[in-house]
Amino acid sequence: MSSSVNESTHWCYRCRQPVRPPTLDLICPSCDNDFLQELSEALGNMQSHSRDRLAQSFYTGMPMLGLSEIYKQRSPIFLNPHPAIEAMPSITITRRHVKSGLQCPVCQEDFERDTEAKQMPCNHLYHFDCIFPWLVQHNSCPVCRLQLRPESNGSKIMRALISFFWPFGGSSDQNTQYNLDSDD
Amino acid sequence: MVDFARVQKELQECNRDFEVSGIKVVPKSDASLAHLLGTITGPLGTPYEGGTFKIDITLPDGYPFEPPKMRFATKVWHPNISSQSGAICLDILKDQWSPALTLKTALLSVQALLSAPEPDDPQDAVVAQQYLRDYPTFMGTARYWTEAFARTSSLGVEEKVQKLVEMGFPDALVRSTLESVEGDENMALEKLCSG
Incomplete structure (x- = not known):
């Protein structure tokens, strides 16, 4: 992890990256913009906004990427997707899915053909952006409540997911394998 | 949000x-x-x-x-x-x-x-x-x-109006009275009788 990320305290909404303002004036050192927010708050905002494009444009003044997309683009620790997310298979939505009127249970929008969806071990499908904020805090499928791991491991997965999205240091367990599929 | x-x-x-x-x-x-x-x-x-x-x-x-x-x-x-x-x-x-x-x-x-x-x-x-x-x-x-x-509150506004009009109160008065008591049928009746 780069030292600049380690030292960052704020999120710059214009640069879309974590920054450390040089003074108490809270101005981005890269673009001199003052549209900054403390990282922990910005993370919360982006999670709850990740599917609401309208609200996101309000925050940024421009069309915004989802939380995961932002981090993948801007933060070194997100260049490689975390194993916990990787372990969930992605499937491509087919004509049959569309024909059956399959919806993402979280946003309740129909899945579109040829787009990707995340498949839980119980086979329930979600948009990545829809299931991710839930899995950060919970350890279960929203539809059938299947626990992804036994309860004792739940906090471990949660910690792993939080550290995955936490822009400060301490992500030494980045490469730890967390298999969301509990059938092992 | x-x-x-x-x-x-x-x-x-x-x-x-x-x-x-x-x-x-x-x-x-x-x-x-x-x-x-x-x-x-x-x-x-x-x-x-x-x-x-x-x-x-x-x-x-x-x-x-x-x-x-x-x-x-x-x-x-x-x-x-x-x-x-x-x-x-x-x-x-x-x-x-x-x-x-x-x-x-x-x-x-x-x-x-x-x-x-x-x-x-x-x-x-x-x-x-x-x-x-x-x-x-x-x-x-x-x-x-x-x-x-x-x-x-189980009745719709129109049903309440109709009920009170059937009791002999004028339609417009019933509507304004109902509105003033936020649709409470019993309070409206009380008010209509006392007014």
Whole structure:
């Protein structure tokens, strides 16, 4: 992890990256913009906004990427997707899915053909952006409540997911394998 | 920030089969979808039968990842609902919430709670005690509260107007009086008689 990320305290909404303002004036050192927010708050905002494009444009003044997309683009620790997310298979939505009127249970929008969806071990499908904020805090499928791991491991997965999205240091367990599929 | 696209969708779907489900959700004002008013009908065969219950709904910023906040706006006598504040003790409105649930399914659960009180996990200790120790009195009180508080709002505005007009009051006066007492049929009648 780069030292600049380690030292960052704020999120710059214009640069879309974590920054450390040089003074108490809270101005981005890269673009001199003052549209900054403390990282922990910005993370919360982006999670709850990740599917609401309208609200996101309000925050940024421009069309915004989802939380995961932002981090993948801007933060070194997100260049490689975390194993916990990787372990969930992605499937491509087919004509049959569309024909059956399959919806993402979280946003309740129909899945579109040829787009990707995340498949839980119980086979329930979600948009990545829809299931991710839930899995950060919970350890279960929203539809059938299947626990992804036994309860004792739940906090471990949660910690792993939080550290995955936490822009400060301490992500030494980045490469730890967390298999969301509990059938092992 | 609440996912208003989903809320909008939920409202449309929920209100589509009001006649069947007896469940309705409408925004409290045009300004925001974060404050809603739900309506459920009292289940048949319970002391709540014949009543229409209003439920205040507030959507937290994290909705649908956090549960909607629900509270009975209509007074109701039930072990799991505060007779004072209308607070509801129901697991899916707390730690058992899931983003796959909706306002409609949550209200259906509230309606089911009216059919199946759980006095061992009470919200209102006085009501729960009465339920456990003196069931006939509990039934009587619950039925009385339904008659007294949940009946008046069971009629639509037009039905109330029609009822009062049939008693011989002029249409315009009935409408303005009803409006002044926020649709309370009994208070309107009182006012019309005294005026």
